[in-house]
Amino acid sequence: MTVDIVVFDIGNVLIEWQPERHYDSVIGKDRRKEMFAAVDLHGINDKVDCGAPFRATIEQATEDYPEFKDEILMWYFDWINMATPAIPHSVALMRALRAKGVRVVALTNFGIESFEFAETKYPFLTEFDKTYVSGRMGCVKPHSLIYEMLEAGEQATGAQFLFADDRQENINAAMRRGWKTHLFNGPSGWAQRLVFEGLLTDAEAAG
Template identity: 35%
Template sequence: MTEIRHIVFDIGKVLIHYDPEIPFRRIIADDRRRAWFLSEVCSPQWNVEQDRGRNWQDAEMELIDRFPDEADNIRAFRQNWNEMVPYAYERSVAILQQLLSDGHDVTMLTNFASDTFREAQAKYPFLVASRGVTVSGDIGIIKPDPAIYARHTKDFGLEAAATLFIDDSEKNVIAAREFGWSAVLFEDAEGLVRDLSDRGIAVD
């Protein structure tokens, strides 16, 4: 096994919690109607296009044209986005910070809209602590497209075989491995400690 010299963190559901249900439990109190809205209107498939770089105004208008009666709720998604990222995973952040303090080369690679990512950085200062970050919304490419791994590798001068990627999505982990990185599926912080230890990287 090649020595790991570069560690790449995903962000959502690895370092910070994300859940659009949180504000919408207040906005749409009925469980069945809320489930329909978040699966059929402001769906994950719709939201990922903002991660790919589509601006929010265009995103909202596309839905409002199709669901005019839901206009206020559609706009509420962006307006209440901050509530969807209510806390960081303290143990994961502690691991990140120890890796940095121990001198490891750490970067981040995330599917995130450009503007909301800057809000997240302002809310969670550890998101500016690594050597740098590739944000999908900035470059118009999203995981698991192999091009985003190639772009991150090139931009940060990584050696693919010496790179470890940490992500909560199995498809993103598989794509990273196919690109040539080592990659682990994040399930919890203690599992991450074990995965790092297996690769000769000790954290408390």
């Protein structure tokens, strides 16, 4: 079946998402390891990605772990420094697909406020034909519901989709629904896959 819709994850596909790297640069690796061992910040962020208010959720965590208050607040105040830089070749691939008339959508685990902020820093996030943002949808990858909601929104199923994501569990969930998938570990491999699927030429995929 021909691919009709290309689905991009955002974190670590279009924008690097490396909170630990930022913490290491500010507070040092030892303090970061100590804090992450005590505080499940990624788990707390999952609540934000499901639609919980960003600042209030992070501030609540400081009450639960007061010994790491300053470091936890960095997750809110320094957030954009953790979601950086953009991955230019991936952005170019998204634009090349759209220039050829291929429908391109985003499926991302992202909080409501943080995504709106990211759009101001990375204007290419506004260029998708449609964005499916977990915070707005009330569920996150790899739960099957978020894939079902995207299928309903696109009125398409199975191998009509080609989905790129950097997390194996998210890929597995899409594969169970019959989607074509690509485990993203860099834009060059993604470019090759788009050429293989006949969506771009070598020249168009070169970035």
